[in-house]
Amino acid sequence: MKTWQWATTTVLGLLVVAGVAAGTSLWFHLEPEWEVETSAAQFALDHSPLQHIEQHQVFTADGVEQVFAGQDAWGNRWTVFVSGPPWTWHAVKTGDLVSEQTVERQARGHGYEVLSCVPGWLNATLVADLHAQTQVVYEVHALDAKGQTWYALVDAKTGQWLWKYLLST
Numbered sequence: 001m002k003t004w005q006w007a008t009t010t011v012l013g014l015l016v017v018a019g020v021a022a023g024t025s026l027w028f029h030l031e032p033e034w035e036v037e038t039s040a041a042q043f044a045l046d047h048s049p050l051q052h053i054e055q056h057q058v059f060t061a062d063g064v065e066q067v068f069a070g071q072d073a074w075g076n077r078w079t080v081f082v083s084g085p086p087w088t089w090h091a092v093k094t095g096d097l098v099s100e101q102t103v104e105r106q107a108r109g110h111g112y113e114v115l116s117c118v119p120g121w122l123n124a125t126l127v128a129d130l131h132a133q134t135q136v137v138y139e140v141h142a143l144d145a146k147g148q149t150w151y152a153l154v155d156a157k158t159g160q161w162l163w164k165y166l167l168s169t
Contacts, residue, residue, distance in 0.1 A: 036066075036085075037056065037066060039085070039087075040066035040068075040082040040084070040087065041053055041056065041066070041068060041082075043082055043084075043087040043089065044066075044068045044080045044082050044089060047087075047089055048078065048080040048082075048089050048091045049072040049076070049078050049080075049091055050068060050070045050071070050072060050078055050080050050091075051070070051071060051072050051073045052070045052071050053068045053069070053070040054069055054070045054071070055068070055069040055070070056068055056069075057069075057118045057119070058118070059081070059118050059119065059120030059121070059139055060120075060139065061120055061122070061137070061139045061153060062120065062121070062122050062123055062126055063083060064083075065081050065082060065083050065120050065121060066081075066082045066083075067079065067080070067081055067082075067118060067119055067120060068080045068082065069094060076093060077093065077094035077095060078091050078092070078093060078094060079091065079092055079093075079094050079097065079119055079136075081119075081120060081121035081136075083121070090121045090135070092134075092136055096157070097119065097136060097156045097157065098138075098154075098155075098156055098157065098158070098159040100117045100119075100138065102159055103117050103138050103140060103154050103159065104117055106154075106159060106161070107140060107142050107152075110161075111144055111145055112140075112142035112143065112144055112150060113142060113143045113144075114140060114141070114142045115141040115142055115143060115149075116139075116140070116141045117138050117139070117140050118138065118139045119136060119137070119138055119139075119156055120136070120137055120138075120139050121135050121136060122135050122136075122137055122153075123135075130153060130155075130162040130163055131162070132153075132155045132157075132160075132162055133155055133157045133158050133160075134155065134156060134157040136156040136157065137153045137154060137155055137156050137162065138153070138154040138156055139151070139152075139153060140152040140153070140154055148166060148167075149166075149167040150164055150165065150166055150167065151164065151165045151167050152164035152165070
C-alpha cells in the first residue's frame with residue numbers, strides 16, 4: 001500500500017474509535033438521569049390514577065419533581081407530581097387547573113415572552129408563605145422587553161401571580 005492509503009486508513013480508524021468512545025461516554029453520563037425519570041414514570045403509573053403518560057416535565061422550584069400528564073382508564077386527564085426517591089406522589093385533575101395557555105397569555109399581557117411554563121407541587125410552608133390557594137403552581141421562566149430573564153410562580157388554581165424574581169440584568 002502507498003503511504004497516503006495507510007495514513008487515510010489510520011485516520012479513519014482513529015475517528016471510528018474516537019466516535020465509539022465519545023458515544024459510550026455520553027451514554028454512561030446520561031443513563032443515570034434516564035433511570036431516575038424512568039423509575040419515576042413507572043411509579044406514577046403504578047401508584048397514581050395515570051394509565052397512560054402523554055407528557056413529562058421537570059419542576060425545580062421546590063426541589064426536583066418529575067411531572068407527568070396523561071389519562072386514567074376512563075379518559076380523565078390528570079397531572080401527577082412525583083418526588084424522590086423515596087418516591088411520593090400527588091395528583092390533580094388537569095381540568096381543575098388554570099391552563100398553561102392562560103398563564104402564557106397573562107404573561108404576554110404583562111410584557112413577558114414565556115420560555116417555559118411547568119406545573120409543580122409546593123410544600124405547605126411555601127404555600128403559606130406565598131398565600132397560594134393550592135399547592136399546585138406554575139413555574140414560569142420568561143423574558144421581558146429588555147431581554148432580562150424572569151422567574152415567577154403562578155397559582156395554578158386562580159392564575160394569580162404569587163412571586164417573581166429577576167434572574168439577570
